[in-house]
Amino acid sequence: MNILYVEIGLKSSITRHAPEAAxxxxxxxxxxxATLALVHSATEYYVPVWCRSTHTCLIDPxxxxxxxxxxxxxxxxxxxxxPILAGIQPTELCRNGATLSLACHAxxxxxxxxxxxxxxxxxxxxxxxxxxxxxxxxxxNNICAAQWADxxxxxxxxxxxxxxxxxxxxxxxLGMTFPRRAWVRLNRLRTGFGRFHSCLYKCGMASSAACExxxxxxxxxxxxxxxxxxxxxxxxxxxxxxxxxxIEWLLNSCPEI
Numbered sequence: 001m002n003i004l005y006v007e008i009g010l011k012s013s014i015t016r017h018a019p020e021a022a023x024x025x026x027x028x029x030x031x032x033x034a035t036l037a038l039v040h041s042a043t044e045y046y047v048p049v050w051c052r053s054t055h056t057c058l059i060d061p062x063x064x065x066x067x068x069x070x071x072x073x074x075x076x077x078x079x080x081x082x083p084i085l086a087g088i089q090p091t092e093l094c095r096n097g098a099t100l101s102l103a104c105h106a107x108x109x110x111x112x113x114x115x116x117x118x119x120x121x122x123x124x125x126x127x128x129x130x131x132x133x134x135x136x137x138x139x140x141n142n143i144c145a146a147q148w149a150d151x152x153x154x155x156x157x158x159x160x161x162x163x164x165x166x167x168x169x170x171x172x173x174l175g176m177t178f179p180r181r182a183w184v185r186l187n188r189l190r191t192g193f194g195r196f197h198s199c200l201y202k203c204g205m206a207s208s209a210a211c212e213x214x215x216x217x218x219x220x221x222x223x224x225x226x227x228x229x230x231x232x233x234x235x236x237x238x239x240x241x242x243x244x245x246x247i248e249w250l251l252n253s254c255p256e257i
Contacts, residue, residue: 072184
């Protein structure tokens, strides 16, 4: 497990230098592909065996840091939003999907025991009970792991009221083909964490939390919905659907966020 953790950390460090290469084409799509090839491929190595270990939590922060590089989001951004913005399935769903896929294959071969006496080392959270739980909660056992994970992600996104700020995004999120600066601005507006005066003031990086328009606090809600200086042409709806005027604003008129 320690070797895997080190390997993921090393591969994640490679992507840290990719944004510097945006001038020669390392856009969000390139970063996403690099993350899938380098980082996520390592996290899926023999994952049904170790994914229930108590040490699994050591890997997630490194993966989230990589997703922040892809999306341009800042540290306070909720980790739940990062996979959606990057168009990459969450690691936990990928682990459960891999476990389900192996369990279904074992069932077809008749190798998955349902005898409770066969479960050893219950404190280690063995494979069999976890596999049985996933199979019992799945209607179609013939579905592939990727399809199952995508369906679960979609359902969790719809059921979570905290995600109402922006719609569920596809594996190719809207705006991913934008230049790096516009892509970062868009995601920081979507998530509500950026270089807004209210945030900078709390960190001691600004002398005041007031907005240039005179409002007492410059928050993301104020910028997106009310500010006469910084507001997008069509507010929050424009950021969700990315109409032509909003795209033009992100590319040329949007201040650094």
